[in-house]
Amino acid sequence: MPPPFALLLAPGAGADRTQSQLVAIDDAIRALGWPVERMDFPYRLAGRRAPDRPPVLLDAVGSAAAGLVERAGIPAGRLVLGGRSMGGRICSMAVSAGVPAAGLVLVSYPLHPPGRLDKQAERTAHFPRLAVPCLFVSGTKDAFGTPAELEAATAAIPGQVTHEWLEGGAHDLDGRDAQVAQTIAGWGDSLVS
Numbered sequence: 001m002p003p004p005f006a007l008l009l010a011p012g013a014g015a016d017r018t019q020s021q022l023v024a025i026d027d028a029i030r031a032l033g034w035p036v037e038r039m040d041f042p043y044r045l046a047g048r049r050a051p052d053r054p055p056v057l058l059d060a061v062g063s064a065a066a067g068l069v070e071r072a073g074i075p076a077g078r079l080v081l082g083g084r085s086m087g088g089r090i091c092s093m094a095v096s097a098g099v100p101a102a103g104l105v106l107v108s109y110p111l112h113p114p115g116r117l118d119k120q121a122e123r124t125a126h127f128p129r130l131a132v133p134c135l136f137v138s139g140t141k142d143a144f145g146t147p148a149e150l151e152a153a154t155a156a157i158p159g160q161v162t163h164e165w166l167e168g169g170a171h172d173l174d175g176r177d178a179q180v181a182q183t184i185a186g187w188g189d190s191l192v193s
Helices: 020-030 054-072 086-098 119-122 147-154 177-192
Strands: 004-009 036-038 079-084 102-109 135-140 161-166
Touching: 004 020, 004 054, 004 086, 020 036, 020 079, 020 102, 020 177, 036 054, 054 079, 054 086, 079 086, 086 102, 102 177, 119 147, 135 147, 135 177, 147 161, 161 177
Parallel strands: 004 036, 004 079, 079 102, 102 135, 135 161
Antiparallel strands: none
């Protein structure tokens, strides 16, 4: 019998698939019986620090998603995508562009660079095309988007949006790996029921 869902996780811009929060999420979701894969973007695999342009990042997510669906033996629409910061943002853009998904898990969504509210529109333009359940897990002290800013922006998402706020957490949510992982596992469990 195939698993109910599978999860693809993408790292933030300055990290790779071994990022501690991704590992914690991986462990918590595998405990639900879901296959999980943590991907790396091409620039990290090539040993570069600067992220690739969005089309390259989007292609990488699309390829990783298709591969996981095949390996897990699930319908394409039973895949949940997401990750930390830039990784989650690129996954959400991929879903808005047509990658089939059952939901999105977005940890520390980077609404805008710190102090650069002018960049927010380009990071949320795809929100009206997200018709899947979306979980946003963010710290209340995230310089990449305040709770009020993120809640206002996500009002444009037609899919069901859930916000989980970690009190006092900054963008890195340092020391909160277990809390982030359990929050996501609880949300994932609710998808099954």
